[in-house]
Amino acid sequence: MEKGQTKSHAGRRGFLTGTFVIASALLLWRAADLQIFSAPLLRQHGDARSVRDVAIAAHRGMIVDRNGEPLAISTPVSSVWVTPKEVPWRDARLAQLARVLEIEPAALRGAQEMRLQREFVYVKRQVTPDQAEMVSALRIPGVHLEREYKRYYPAGEIAAHVIGFTNVDDSGQEGMELAFDHWLRGEPGVKRVLKDRIGRTVQDIESIRPPAPGKLLELSIDRRLQYLAYRELKLAVAANGARGGSMVMLDPATGEVLAMAAQPSFNPNNRSGFKNEFYRNRPATDLFEPGSTLKPFTIAAALQSGRFTPATIIETGPGVMAVSNHFIRDIRDFGTIDVANVIRKSSNVGASRIALSLGPEPLWQMFRAVGFGRGTGSGFPGEATGQVQGFKHWSELELATAAFGYGISVTALQLAQAYAVIANEGVLRPVSLQKQSGRVPGQPVMPAAVAAQVRAMLETVVEPDGTGHRAAVRGYRVAGKTGTVHKAVAGGYAENRYLSLFAGFAPASAPRLVLVVMIDEPQMGEYYGGLVAAPVFARIMHSALRIFAVPPDDLPALEGRVVVAGQDASTL
């Protein structure tokens, strides 16, 4: 009995041991199968779940002025995003999160409501490094940070219009940021990373493509000059209670824009609360009738025809003239004057008589030749080309009024480009907002002799008894032309709404800078271009000539004027 029992137990124990041996063998075989034979397939499944290609943000190219001063910089920032279904929404830390991010707790709850549909919800874009640090210190599950770049504009509102701005996704929306978006835009890189199931990067595996940062954009703008010009424009607009204003300064030798400013402006670093209209770069986008500032081109057409010389006598009396039942008036009766004085005194009647005698075609050709009705070549987004109607349909009245700048529309930029032709011995150059190196080829559109004659006439405008004498800059010979334009409104011209203009260049002996100043609807009683725009012109030109270290060309006269200026100062 005892023996038999032992034997049977031995057999049963053998059976159980055998069962475990077989089970062990099966488990070992299965382990080998999974870990060796099926490993590649399983690994592939695993990688499909945990290996991700992610973008590496590439920063946008910097925008600098002509001297390399930064105008737009990309700075690294963090954006906060959540995976809503992983966030413990009742956690007290969420209230802290809202406080750190300076957002309403309701905005956080908005993200919560999307939790079933979305894996990725931005809570706040582009937070400061301090905020990012505090967010990561809170260690809330499901709350993540993402590296991004934010555009920062050191010049702020000073150059806001020229540079424009980018949107939150770092893509150009306005201005040069938009025009050169492809140039400035960085190419994000790609890297392969290992992520845990809640989306956090655990380990970098390999770099697939390094990020290519955007390229540097060198503008033709001079930041110092831009600052001075902007300040003068802003002061003038405020002092005159004007609706707005524009200024643009060109280098006639290259067509480079050295400064371009508009009022009202905006802060590109914080655009909240600014209206869309503030974003308009008025010198390039806003059209207006140039008024008397167009007269030099009427005269240039007359001189080019050979039928007129600066000394040709024009009868402007009695200061009013009827054309097709409309009256063209001068501000007073200038009587019998020569062509040069038509410019100097800004006689509408004189300009009209010249135009009527010349006929529409030469006038039209001159306007087109100096760039009106065409793009300036600046490439600025939204630049207006203006309108110069075909001359074949011009009526007598249209011809007469076109002579003093009505019936055609231009931008301040076009006007500056056209004045650069006069300054530049008749050569038209495309306008450029990018820094130019070397000689810029131009196109002769006006005989150099004509340009020199017009230049001489424009110089007389700024003489002490000229309409634009307030545009004078001590030590320099300045040439220019005033303009006071009735604003066109629906059905005609407004009686009491004006544009005050001054366009010109200096030094007149060898022009280095062309400047156009336009003040929109001055409201403080004065509205003549010679009273409102000319002083702004003088102040900006004065600063610019010094910044560019332009040698004075009016030194003998300087001594005399110092005395005069001293007398002026004492009488003030």
Next chain:
Amino acid sequence: MSRFQARMAALVNRRAANRPQFDVWLIGTTMALVLLGLIMVASSSITVADRVHSQPLYFFWRQFFAAGVGIILAIAIIRIPLSIWERSSVPLLVCGSVLLVLVLIPGIGREVNGSMRWIGLGPVSLQSSEPVKLCVIAYLAGYLVRHGEKVRTGFAGFIRPIGVVTVIAGLLLLEPDYGAAVVVFATALGMLFMGGVPLSRYFAWVLTAVAALGSLAIISPYRLQRLTSFLNPWEDPFNSGFQLTQALIAFGRGEWFGVGLGSSVQKLFYLPEAHTDFLFAVLAEELGLAGSALVILAYFFIVWRSFVIAHVAEQAGKPFSAYLSYGIGLIIGLQAYINIGVNMGVLPTKGLTLPLISFGSNSMVISCALIALLLRVEFENHEVRRRQLPEAMTHYAA
């Protein structure tokens, strides 16, 4: 005899007379598994613990504490003569049953993830199913000693313990804790098998039970589907097959020697229960086939060792010790093999820990206690052998 002479004699007769009192290999294997378990619990839980408890070693320190308690308990148990266990086997079962009933009473039992498995006792909590394993083994060993003849000859002697174990398993199913129920029931069947139940009766009964379970599965197809979804986890890898596919990926990533300790990817929230039921998958990922095979072999060694110890006890005329050892070997082996099988997708997913290794304080303490009992059996075998049965050593070596 002077002390010196005694020492010299001991030295001379070292191999024959002064063999180690305790099974060094068993202790070594157990300690190795516990240590490996601590390392793996730390590695697999570190990210989850950091996220959930803001304390990377939260689970590690609990497991460390449990291992300490387990070892102290084991040292105590090694000093308790088995006769005390034999005498108190019935009261032990009663205690175990009371625990199983208590845990089902709301207010005493604590519900976690839809199961009533825990009794809170201040800072610690008791998982009723763990001590019950020990109680059932002790009870059955005692029963087989007291009613051995009836078990071998009559039907009543066989069906009575089956009835008791069915009630225990039923209580476990009420929690529900399917894994524990299966393990306890299968262990009981194994012990009865070793108790000498005639094979015809035994297998007739086992077949009936299997048929009953089978029909239950067919009656509720939902259960059957849940039970069989492990066969093809890739059919629905993001829902019912999620956990298993993630476990299989862990195995695949491991290859020969693993991705390295601490480098598991699957533990990074991909694999749910990475530090408890699916720790083996993380182990296989970090230590490769080399690690997983070693662990399987280690468990086989424990099972085999317990059977040898049981056999020696049998030879020494200590049937209680023998049955106890069979029960211990079976319950540790079954639980380990089922857990590993579940991890590798060859068995349906059940909530079972890997004894001695995966996270679980109660499981750790009870596993240590079971091994300690085994060591006590071995210890008492030596005493017997030293006194009267030198020829039994040949069997022991077998």
